Amino acid sequence: MAKSKERKVRSYINPYLGGVLLGIVLLAANFVAGRGLGASGAIKSTVVTAMVTVSPSSAEKSGFLQEFRESHAGNPMKTWLVFEMMGVLVGGFLSGAFAGRLKLKVEHSPGITSRKRLLLALGGGVLFGFGSQLGRGCTSGSALSGMAVLSLGGFVTMMAIFGTAYAFAYFFRKNWI
């Protein structure tokens, strides 16, 4: 902690300002590409690429790949969301650099160990990855972008995500508070 005295860690921006700016980015995405932001689509592209590379014959047979191909022509890594997510890594890094928040660490509440936090992160990731495929997009792709275009599915997914998280919050409170 002694070090943080020398280099100033800037605080986060006002959340409403952040929201307006994020809304403008989302608007720009719709204006340019006719579609919203997303994250899980990029992971799907990568998984599809890996499956096709490792085992082309079994991948060709899977309904997953056929379903993916119906909406994406050509190289699965050359899609909008893959490039957008590359940008997210760069933008997040730049922001962290400006704010003095670049640091390798495992963030967890004082109540649990790093090891437990990492196991929970892995488990949560698996669930979220699976759910995002079933729900056709994650918090950004389905809920946020869907809400912006008034999609019924977007609102339903948003309510399902936050409703479930609130319902389970009590059981996992030790991990966060």
Next chain:
Amino acid sequence: MGPLAINELISENTNLFLAFIIGIGFGFILEQSGFSSSRKLAGVFYGYDTVVLKVFFTAAITAMLGLLFFSLFGWIDMDLVYVNPTYLTSAIVGGMIMGAGFIIGGYCPGTSFCGASIGKIDALVFIGGLFIGVFIFGIGYDLWDGMYMAKFLGSPKVSETLGLTDGVFAFLLIIVALGMFWVAEWAEKKFPRAEY
């Protein structure tokens, strides 16, 4: 005029380049708002930090109003904009699984990339989990194919379903959001918070 790519005002390659630029903005704003911290994100479910709710709803409303006005001025053709299709069963079940993943893992996919970009190892592990989850979905696709495709309703707008015009719905949503922001501010005062 818009969407630029669909109206072929810009080439496919330029579109991908702009995706990268938009992604930089996306990541920068997420990080600046504090979405790179899982403890800050999870705060919304315990009331000690409601930044997620505020940013999320402000963003959705800003973009929604922006699209409504752009459409009104004739700057964007809303018929060409992708509206997420609604498969009711999978939207609810998928959303519930995601909600569980959110409270257990502390991130969602977009924010985990953001966290990983500034060196959060838990975010990196979460991303590893995402790949495993998507992979499991992919290899077992035939098992949940039925649920995935069930109750397809087309791409309806929530305003149509409720029998309102887009403008009236947007107005009501803003009122609801303002109510939520008021609750959020109250909750933050009630529950102790630390800076992450």
Next chain:
Amino acid sequence: MEEELIVSGRMNQMIDPHLHIWHWQISLYLFLGGMAAGILAIAALYFIRGRENDYKTAVRITPFIAPFLLVIGLLALFIDLRHKLFFWQLYTNIKLQSPMSWGAWTLMVITPVSFVWCALHIKDIFPNWDWKYKWLYDLEAFFNKYKKALAWVMLIYAIILGIYTGILLSAFNARPLWNTSILGPLFLASGLSAGAAATLVLSKDSKERKQFARIDLVLIGIELFLIIHMFMGFLASTQVQIEAAQLFLGGQYTMSFWIFVVILGMLIPALLEIMELGKFHIPVVIPAVLVIFGSLMLRFIIVYAGQVSRWLY
């Protein structure tokens, strides 16, 4: 081999309408050659200016990478050759108007010079190094005596090597994208910048790192200036050149060129280096790796896009 009389390149399917003969080996070789040239030129320059003690890493340590780069580059070039056993014929004649001849002779000089330069500093890396034979000690003493002359030779040949990696492409007047005199200086600047980035990674001295961050910034500025002028030149030229430029302005290389070369390889590292020079704390390896990566991508994209650009229809 049957004797062929080639009247026009248009008869050759590998040349018209697109060139299909230059692959990753050439791009890799141009990058490695350029980076080695950058490292050696910087080392020689600081030695000649008597700043060896201020910039120890750049003069004494970083050059150890150069021979590896040159040897791997030459290997890549050799793999690319169709008639491998005839490579020596490049050395049986000197053609002043052929960049390949220039390149072959430059490499012939700079590769052994880089080995000698490393041998002179080997005790910096292996303090207990022993040359074993007296004649090797004599040789070392000889080169130490004429180290300044050696540094001049190294500086001049490194700059020729750096420029030649670009001129090699410019000399193809059949490829409008390549046929611009800006490629020589651009590749030289890019190679120097990759060389400076190598020192940035290796150096442990904060003063030296700051200096090399500044050098890198200036070089990135020069590269951006050259790139802008290259496009201005193309767009002000004939339809063929305009179409070559369109490959990067909406065409199939738009995304890869602007994202990987300009943004990730130049603008972002420049921004990070400016921040590092200020009061921000940045892991220095990130901008350095990005610069080296951008320099590699520049060669790949120019080599591939150049083969697509063409004169006639």
